[in-house]
Amino acid sequence: MADVANRAGVSAMTVSRALKEGSRVSKATREKIMAAVNDLGYVLDQSAGSLSSRKTGFVAAIVPSINNSNFADTARGITDELESTGLQLLLGYTEYTTEKEEKLIEAMLRRRPEGIILTGGAHTDRARRMLKSAGIPVVETWELPAKPIDQVVGFSNEEAMGLLVKTLAAKGYRKFGYIGGTTSRDTRGSQRREGFIKAIEELGLSPGHLVSFGVPPISIEQGGQAVVSMLERWPDTEAVLCVSDLSAFGALMECQRRGMRVPEDIAIAGFGDYEVAAFCHPGITTMNVDCYGIGQQAARRLIQVIRGGEKKRGQEIFLTAYRVIERGST
Amino acid sequence: MADVANRAGVSAMTVSRALKEGSRVSKATREKIMAAVNDLGYVLDQSAGSLSSRKTGFVAAIVPSINNSNFADTARGITDELESTGLQLLLGYTEYTTEKEEKLIEAMLRRRPEGIILTGGAHTDRARRMLKSAGIPVVETWELPAKPIDQVVGFSNEEAMGLLVKTLAAKGYRKFGYIGGTTSRDTRGSQRREGFIKAIEELGLSPGHLVSFGVPPISIEQGGQAVVSMLERWPDTEAVLCVSDLSAFGALMECQRRGMRVPEDIAIAGFGDYEVAAFCHPGITTMNVDCYGIGQQAARRLIQVIRGGEKKRGQEIFLTAYRVIERGST
DNA sequence: CTGTTAGCGCATTCAT
């Protein structure tokens, strides 16, 4: 920066100002400075700047998996919302474990983010402590944690899955099955499973058939394997609900491969409204979730606190929309 | 950090050393320090540290889209490879435009990454200049740029698509069609298209039918629309190759919906070996690309230069593997 | 093994 200042014949301070929009520098000097910046190919060193200004311009976000279009959409929502503010996203993924999350949180806090967005409400105790002492706004997303840390942007996975069950029950299905992962690692998955069980109870139906399958992410292949287990143990199952559209798609393909008609022989529903669910044949009935909006809202809430200087705020909860999308598979 | 030093009864420097593994601090002092760190919930401020040490611990990576499992895999490969080194990934996506890439590069260079990974070889002039003056190792991935900036980890999309065409020709197909996006924005897409055209020529077949469709990412829905255009204009097409498995899947579903048999009435092939291609029915013949390995290798090459202090290196090119996966759709 | 001194490259604050 000193080089630029020399070349432009001004002080470093003036260069600093010229490079920061919104500060008063005369047009002539600014032009001289910009020319020098261009000639030298100078790029501001933000790590130095943030040390001085005590604002890093970072926002951290942690998702379970980057290779999942639902969470990728959330990440997009965050980035897009941050873009206009000059905040930059530090993205990490936990592979669905709180241990990895804890490590990630620590690594990110070392970068002094001005806010942090988490997925879900399951965190290690140490992670909670670190977040608390970091003194930055925290947004938990994608579910409604029992003990929120700070703000929440999400929806009840339990209720959403319950709604899906009831929608299918209204169409006449009675014998339900559920395909999902093991419960401990994927809290959203287990909430959906709970929602399934409760809805069946409320409807006064005989208990649903549950097939737990592997650790998340439950993918297409596992969905196919799971539906096979389901049909072997409970051949009379009328409708299978899956923890996500990927497993639902796997189940659908496997059933068709075995010559079963969907939905006549067996109905299949998913969760998440992935693109594949809309265009496979038949289309998969699913629960649409506002993934992108979750990211947008989460970022927006952080920005309010960070840039707006908003001080007092309780543990606000922002509910995001979900809705059943009925397609040919049910 | 001063607080920690006080509490432990040592100097700040000793705390700094204790927090950095690989430095010699007596076991007793280290324990005292760790206790103080724990009590105070202290987390190292890496932005300050990196200013002093002139090492930020950042690596930047820029991909076209985060919501694409191929690039998500590459990002995973990078992160996983970086993990053990303590380097942290700054990830950005361009939405397939060099303008957005230029902005991203500038934003990332402000963070002083120690290396940068790009997708493809198409960059604006300013981006090239900025990268050059940044003085950090650059790895271009996913293709073989005509004018590499520095290192390259990728493969020839042209050759790969050519190989796919020849594989199908060997099975007896003669009248080929190609579905892809407009050429300017997605260089890998246009290289694949070129590879298609050249292979057809080399085989001495009549020119392939080309349907260009929209801007990337060409998705499932557009694949379905494109195959409709194809069949309307050239109903005699025997085999359709698609720029990616997503469009191939869309085409497959659309054909089936129209009562066509795949591959008997029309053969369909994709590119990228997405999970959906393996589990739909019939499975989609495709080109498997080592997405994860591209990320791994790219990161590995950066690490060699960054940590190994390796100085002189030319414009090395590291070729990654690809192979045809034949499935039921052809 | 530990402490001291200095400075990383900026922005804040106060001058002019």
Place this chain on the structure above:
DNA sequence: ATGAATGCGCTAACAG
């Protein structure tokens, strides 16, 4: 509108 002094929180380099 511009400049000068100061310090952000840490680590490199050297001393002990």
